[in-house]
Amino acid sequence: MDRKQVYRLAVGFAAVGVAILAMPSVAFAQEAAEKATFLTSQGAAWLGGAIGAGLAIIGGAAGIGRIGGSAVESMARQPAAAGQISTAMIITAAMIEGATLFAVVVGMLAVLKA
Secondary structure (H helix, E strand, O other): OOOHHHHHHHHHHHHHHHHHHOOOHOOOOOOOOOOOOOOOHHHHHHHHHHHHHHHHHHHHHHHHHHHHHHHHHHHHHHHHHHHHHHHHHHHHHHHHHHHHHHHHHHHHHHOOOO
């Protein structure tokens, strides 16, 4: 792992730590002494759904960005094929966006379950 990856990992862990500390059950632990649970099943569903939706969006954005960059590079190398490359790029990006939307909906369903 290079320094950039280590810094990203450290920032990610710091963000998760701040999020956990900002949770009301942890912040007001003195008042909730009779409920000595760290994370309820509903809270776990919310956390899992939110993390899953966020990861799906990050993955979809990375995929669409890579497709766009590769398409532009391909068009620069071979301008005559720009129409075919654009069509293939749009179709592939739409498929990635559809999969990302499905993953976000599944994450939201995990959050909204009773």
